[in-house]
Amino acid sequence: xxKELMKGNEAVAEAAIRAGVTxxxxxxxxxxxxxxxxxxxxxxxxxxxxxxxxxxxxAINMVYGAACTGRRVMSSSSSPGVSxxxxxxxxxxxxxxxxxxVDVMRGGPGLGNIAPGQGDYNQIVHGGxxxxxxxxxxxxxxxxxxxxxxxxxxxxxxxxxSIVVVLSDGSIGQMMEPxxxxxxxxLKTKFPDWAVTGSEGRDRRFLSSINLDPAAQERMNFRVxxxxxxxEANEVRYxxxxxxxxxxxxxxxxxxxxxxxxxxxxxxxxxxxxxxIRPVTLNPxxxxxxxxxxxxxxxxxxxxxxxxxxLEDVMLAADGNAMVEFYGRMGGVFMLPEEVLSEICRIAxxxxxxxxxxxxRWLNRSAQKK
Amino acid sequence: xxxxxxxxxxxVYNRPDSFVDVSTHYCPGCTHGTAHRLIAEVIxxxxxxxxxxxxxxxxxxxxxxxxxxxxxxxxxxxxxxAMATGVxxxxxxxxxxxxxxxxxxxxxxxxxxxxxxxxxxNISVFFLNNTNYGMTGGQMAPTTLPGQKTTSxxxxxxxxxxxxxxxxxxxxSTLDGASYVVRRSLHDPKSIRLAKKAIRTAFEVQIRGLGxxxxxxxxxxxxxxxxxxxxxxxxxxxxxxxYFPLGDFKVHPAIxxxxx
Numbered sequence: 001x002x003k004e005l006m007k008g009n010e011a012v013a014e015a016a017i018r019a020g021v022t023x024x025x026x027x028x029x030x031x032x033x034x035x036x037x038x039x040x041x042x043x044x045x046x047x048x049x050x051x052x053x054x055x056x057x058x059a060i061n062m063v064y065g066a067a068c069t070g071r072r073v074m075s076s077s078s079s080p081g082v083s084x085x086x087x088x089x090x091x092x093x094x095x096x097x098x099x100x101x102v103d104v105m106r107g108g109p110g111l112g113n114i115a116p117g118q119g120d121y122n123q124i125v126h127g128g129x130x131x132x133x134x135x136x137x138x139x140x141x142x143x144x145x146x147x148x149x150x151x152x153x154x155x156x157x158x159x160x161x162s163i164v165v166v167l168s169d170g171s172i173g174q175m176m177e178p179x180x181x182x183x184x185x186x187l188k189t190k191f192p193d194w195a196v197t198g199s200e201g202r203d204r205r206f207l208s209s210i211n212l213d214p215a216a217q218e219r220m221n222f223r224v225x226x227x228x229x230x231x232e233a234n235e236v237r238y239x240x241x242x243x244x245x246x247x248x249x250x251x252x253x254x255x256x257x258x259x260x261x262x263x264x265x266x267x268x269x270x271x272x273x274x275x276x277i278r279p280v281t282l283n284p285x286x287x288x289x290x291x292x293x294x295x296x297x298x299x300x301x302x303x304x305x306x307x308x309x310x311l312e313d314v315m316l317a318a319d320g321n322a323m324v325e326f327y328g329r330m331g332g333v334f335m336l337p338e339e340v341l342s343e344i345c346r347i348a349x350x351x352x353x354x355x356x357x358x359x360x361r362w363l364n365r366s367a368q369k370k
Numbered sequence: 371x372x373x374x375x376x377x378x379x380x381x382v383y384n385r386p387d388s389f390v391d392v393s394t395h396y397c398p399g400c401t402h403g404t405a406h407r408l409i410a411e412v413i414x415x416x417x418x419x420x421x422x423x424x425x426x427x428x429x430x431x432x433x434x435x436x437x438x439x440x441x442x443x444x445x446x447x448x449x450x451x452a453m454a455t456g457v458x459x460x461x462x463x464x465x466x467x468x469x470x471x472x473x474x475x476x477x478x479x480x481x482x483x484x485x486x487x488x489x490x491x492n493i494s495v496f497f498l499n500n501t502n503y504g505m506t507g508g509q510m511a512p513t514t515l516p517g518q519k520t521t522s523x524x525x526x527x528x529x530x531x532x533x534x535x536x537x538x539x540x541x542x543s544t545l546d547g548a549s550y551v552v553r554r555s556l557h558d559p560k561s562i563r564l565a566k567k568a569i570r571t572a573f574e575v576q577i578r579g580l581g582x583x584x585x586x587x588x589x590x591x592x593x594x595x596x597x598x599x600x601x602x603x604x605x606x607x608x609x610x611x612x613y614f615p616l617g618d619f620k621v622h623p624a625i626x627x628x629x630x
Contacts, residue, residue: 065456200420208444
């Protein structure tokens with residue numbers, strides 16, 4: 001199929017449509033709004049459901065209701081809007097419903113700004129909503145990967161009755177790139193045996209996250225966590241670059257991972273033995289791949305457009321087997337390849353202090369620069 | 371003494387087919403049971419049992435799904451109209467109703483109910499107003515009357531600091547998307563019969579595709595009001611009805627002439 005030049009947000013919308021999304025509910029927020037606008041044009045012309053909700057809170061609860069019918073449903077938003085959705089996310093997880101949510105992250109906290117950021121990592125990967133649940137989290141680094149991961153998101157959501165978050169950012173959402181769209185899938189005609197559709201011809205069904213008996217709730221939590229173990233065993237995805245002989249390993253996700261790849265290539269041109277691991281699934285996290293890299297690497301450099309959130313997961317995976325350094329930009333300031341290259345050169349030059357937490361060393365270095 | 375006469379049996383009461391044969395968790399004197407039964411009777415009479423999807427809310431009626439023999443989902447606090455929107459948009463041929471209390475609908479879920487009505491969402495809302503948060507033990511609700519004592523207005527609701535009751539039905543009736551908005555009461559047999567007709571009308575509105583319908587039902591909460599069931603009925607009639615007048619606030623012309 002021919003490639004098309006598409007904006008990230010619109011490509012995600014079209015990918016979701018071709019993956020057979022039956023209903024979309026959303027609310028405008030920059031830098032995600034093109035996704036909503038695209039859906040407002042395309043969904044009605046296909047006879048599918050589009051509703052612009054009164055808030056993200058309502059949007060996620062519309063998604064919750066629609067997901068109860070067993071159809072493919074989704075919403076999208078950006079950081080502050082996703083915060084507002086966290087109530088519904090927890091209920092959806094507690095009801096074990098397949099739902100796809102796209103978070104086009106921006107600079108924060110608070111209202112922050114509309115520039116690209118990665119500060120929602122902890123919220124999305126480590127929880128966000130209340131209670132014990134896990135969300136599958138996919139982090140695209142390009143428009144093409146946004147398309148591919150959106151399609152995958154629907155399949156994983158249904159396979160595991162799970163929330164799947166496509167964790168993108170303002171740069172990937174806003175940039176235009178050539179991409180190949182998937183073929184149009186027909187809408188589902190068979191629905192799962194838990195779907196609430198009206199009880200005609202069968203016993204009534206009921207979907208809820210309520211479970212007043214603590215022992216029964218615990219059994220449910222055990223069941224969901226065992227399913228999570230299955231997800232961890234089967235669904236870890238990551239990309240490795242120049243790892244064969246790497247003594248230094250950069251780790252970054254999404255657009256930062258892509259920026260880091262440019263820096264790694266430039267460093268290789270200078271003869272520095274550096275590789276890159278770009279986690280594609282942030283949850284489940286490629287812990288084993290990073291643990292293995294920590295055996296071979298002298299130093300691992302985590303780069304993120306936040307205050308060092310994935311950093312903690314890398315440190316747990318490295319388990320002291322390699323030194324971990326961190327470099328971050330915050331507040332919507334986009335990281336440039338030169339900055340990552342300069343960090344790689346600093347690390348390759350040796351003589352690094354191992355004093356304190358990598359985040360503190362980074363903060364101290366950035367204070368000295370000023 | 372033996373009766374020397376033919377036994378004539380006439381069944382005057384039957385459990386609705388759409389009603390599950392279990393005891394409810396509601397307190398003695400509570401009108402939730404009455405409201406449930408009316409809805410189940412109407413679902414039976416209209417032959418909607420297999421086509422209906424209920425949306426339970428948060429509050430005492432969180433367990434409504436235990437009592438209706440129809441498919442059910444259960445929404446987060448206040449979000450039932452949003453969840454019902456999601457269900458109804460995907461399954462437009464199904465009959466979707468929410469069952470919400472006054473804390474749920476008129477406080478935490480104000481945005482959801484207003485916008486479901488504004489969109490003319492083709493769902494039916496049954497709104498039980500008992501002037502307090504029943505499940506959490508009788509706190510002040512948006513519908514608590516001026517001067518009414520609750521566990522969070524122990525000296526009586528002071529409108530200077532705690533504001534005035536929300537007349538949700540009157541407010542919602544101003545929206546063009548709302549097709550049927552009425553207030554009824556459940557405190558005596560006549561009111562109950564009128565309430566049932568309103569519930570029937572709300573479903574008729576939905577089946578005709580006329581859009582949003584809401585029936586507010588003034589209800590009792592004997593336990594949290596600290597009254598006997600009979601006292602509660604009198605208190606409702608004497609205090610709530612004057613503040614929340616019964617009546618039709620919005621009736622779509624297409625159903626104005628319906629009689630049951």
